[in-house]
Amino acid sequence: MSSSPSGEPADDHIRKTVRRKVAWRVIPVLALAYLMANLERTNLGVASLSMNASLGLTTATYGLAAGLYFVGYFVFEVPSNLAMARYGARKWLARIAITWGLVAAATAAVQGPASLYAMRILLGVAEAGLFPGVVFYFTFWFVPRDRAKMIALFGIGATVSGLAGPPLAGAILSLWPHGMLGMEDWRALFVIEGVPSVIVGLLIWKVLVDSPDQARWLTETEKAWLAKHTSSSAESTASRNPLRVLADLRVLLLSLSYFTKNAGGYALIFFMPQIIQSFTVERGAHYSTLTISLLSAVPAVFAAGTAVAWAASSDRRQERRWHSAIPLSVAGMGIAWAASATNPVALLIALTVATAGIGSVSGAFFQLPAAFLTGPAVAVGIATINATGNLGGFVGPYLFGILKDTTGSFLAGNLILAALLFLGAAIVFLPMFRPKPKDADATTSTKSDTSPADIA
Numbered sequence: 031m032s033s034s035p036s037g038e039p040a041d042d043h044i045r046k047t048v049r050r051k052v053a054w055r056v057i058p059v060l061a062l063a064y065l066m067a068n069l070e071r072t073n074l075g076v077a078s079l080s081m082n083a084s085l086g087l088t089t090a091t092y093g094l095a096a097g098l099y100f101v102g103y104f105v106f107e108v109p110s111n112l113a114m115a116r117y118g119a120r121k122w123l124a125r126i127a128i129t130w131g132l133v134a135a136a137t138a139a140v141q142g143p144a145s146l147y148a149m150r151i152l153l154g155v156a157e158a159g160l161f162p163g164v165v166f167y168f169t170f171w172f173v174p175r176d177r178a179k180m181i182a183l184f185g186i187g188a189t190v191s192g193l194a195g196p197p198l199a200g201a202i203l204s205l206w207p208h209g210m211l212g213m214e215d216w217r218a219l220f221v222i223e224g225v226p227s228v229i230v231g232l233l234i235w236k237v238l239v240d241s242p243d244q245a246r247w248l249t250e251t252e253k254a255w256l257a258k259h260t261s262s263s264a265e266s267t268a269s270r271n272p273l274r275v276l277a278d279l280r281v282l283l284l285s286l287s288y289f290t291k292n293a294g295g296y297a298l299i300f301f302m303p304q305i306i307q308s309f310t311v312e313r314g315a316h317y318s319t320l321t322i323s324l325l326s327a328v329p330a331v332f333a334a335g336t337a338v339a340w341a342a343s344s345d346r347r348q349e350r351r352w353h354s355a356i357p358l359s360v361a362g363m364g365i366a367w368a369a370s371a372t373n374p375v376a377l378l379i380a381l382t383v384a385t386a387g388i389g390s391v392s393g394a395f396f397q398l399p400a401a402f403l404t405g406p407a408v409a410v411g412i413a414t415i416n417a418t419g420n421l422g423g424f425v426g427p428y429l430f431g432i433l434k435d436t437t438g439s440f441l442a443g444n445l446i447l448a449a450l451l452f453l454g455a456a457i458v459f460l461p462m463f464r465p466k467p468k469d470a471d472a473t474t475s476t477k478s479d480t481s482p483a484d485i486a
Contacts, residue, residue: 045173045259048252049180052171055247057183059230059237060164063127065190066227067157069198070134073223074150075300076199076323079307081216085142089304093431095146096300097424100292102154104424107417110159111166118240119167123160124231130156131227138217138224162413170241173259185392196303196330199223200323275411280402283457287358288395288419290454293426294361294447295388300427302326302381305368305440309377328378329385336386341393350401351463353394355455361387362451369444387451398458401465426450 074081074096082092114122133153140146164184172180199219206215213221239245242256275281303326307317317325344353364384371377399411430443 044252044255045176048248048256049172049176051247051252053180053183055245056167056171056238057180059233060123060184061190063123063227063230063234064160064164064184066127066223066230067130067160069223070130070153070157070227073199073219075303076196076203076319076326077216077219078300079216079303079319079322080203080214084214084216085140085146087143087146088431089434090428090431091143093300093427093429093434095143095150096296096427096431098147098150099154100296100420100423102151102156103158104154104417104421106155106158107162107420108413111162111413114159114163114166119163119170120235120238120240123163123167123238124235126157126160126163127231127234128228129231131224131229131231132156133224134227135221135224138213138220161416165412170260171256181396194327196323196326197320200320200326203323204318204320275403275414278402278411280462281399281411281414282418283460283462284395284398285415285418287354287454287457288415289422289425290450291358291361291388291391291395292419292422293429294365294384294422294451295426296423297426297430297443297447298365298381298384298388301430301440302329305381306374306377308440309371309374325378329382330389332382333386333389337389337393340390344394344397350394350397351458351465354391354398354458357387357390358451358455358458359387360384361391362448362455363387365444365451366448369441369448395458398463401463422450 078087078092081087082089087095110122110126130153133149133156137146137149137153140149165181168180168184202219202222203215206213206218211218242248242253242260245253248256303322306322306325340353340357344350347353361384364380364382364387367380368377368384371380396412396415399415403411426447430440430447433443433446434440436442
């Protein structure tokens with residue numbers, strides 16, 4: 031076997047060279063897009079501190095508005111992924127970013143619950159297809175043994191948005207002079223965070239190319255190597271009928287498990303500022319909007335490191351079920367704990383535990399379909415699970431808001447969401463998801479050696 035100057039087998043040497051080039055070229059801009067997408071979908075939580083009173087929203091109507099985003103997202107996610115396969119990643123991902131930026135900025139013009147509902151649905155329609163679209167796009171650029179790590183690096187954008195989003199939104203609300211340019215502070219927030227997404231869309235248009243054969247920054251040898259190792263997989267993924275994957279009972283059950291994760295996770299995201307505000311007011315404290323937004327970012331600080339370490343543990347051990355079930359259970363315990371917290375410190379710790387659990391699920395969880403879906407069907411399975419599971423992002427916040435209005439506290443909502451998360455953990459332990467000996471052998475033979483530092 032031929033070797034590179036460093037002594038590595040030639041094929042492995044070119045794989046690492048191509049991986050490094052591609053990672054530096056495509057991941058930063060896509061992670062930035064994912065960061066902006068998460069800001070657009072979650073800044074509603076901080077905006078609600080002043081928006082709800084301005085628009086006359088009850089907790090239930092706010093929860094409905096927060097969740098309706100996922101209705102549009104669900105309906106259009108698979109069609110969006112198919113459209114990207116037809117029109118190319120460069121055009122379609124740029125279109126996604128530009129349209130969600132415009133819709134997010136236009137949300138500043140809403141006048142009541144009905145118009146807010148409409149804009150939240152449109153935001154979901156605009157953003158639909160981003161995550162599975164990137165998963166599909168990666169089938170052109172990374173061999174299967176590298177894709178999970180590359181998806182994790184792409185996901186850093188969501189982590190950063192969790193850290194920076196609430197303080198940034200709180201700062202905008204606190205510093206915007208009332209009525210400047212004829213806008214209330216929460217309206218200014220939507221414009222200020224929406225316009226940069228349009229710029230990111232234009233950046234995607236300029237930086238990305240649809241396929242390796244269009245990449246001037248790859249050598250002909252590298253293009254040929256990628257064509258040999260990825261082209262058949264990408265073509266099959268694009269042409270496969272998604273309904274065949276959707277009919278698989280295991281995909282449906284994983285969708286239900288992911289549904290519980292999103293129900294709990296997005297209820298936390300959208301309501302955490304209100305939970306902190308309500309808790310402190312009950313105890314005679316009155317925190318400013320900026321203080322509440324900073325406190326809302328604390329759980330994400332700890333969750334970011336936990337998620338990376340947990341994903342590394344899953345890859346190192348090549349174990350997925352325990353690494354999916356444990357964080358789901360931890361999230362359930364954290365949410366239940368928050369329901370019984372008796373002081374602000376205990377509440378913040380409980381919310382941090384819940385957030386860390388939620389944030390640590392996806393890395394291992396999205397490797398489960400590979401145990402029963404063969405090569406090219408894995409990406410379609412992920413898209414289906416992601417689309418269906420994201421309906422939890424509608425049900426969780428809406429249910430949470432209804433229970434708050436009905437009972438006068440967040441207690442019932444916390445306990446029900448905790449029960450859902452425990453159900454999600456139990457699903458991944460069904461016998462049908464138990465790894466088979468031959469699967470373990472295959473996994474061992476393709477164990478990834480990629481780390482974030484390795485692309486530097």
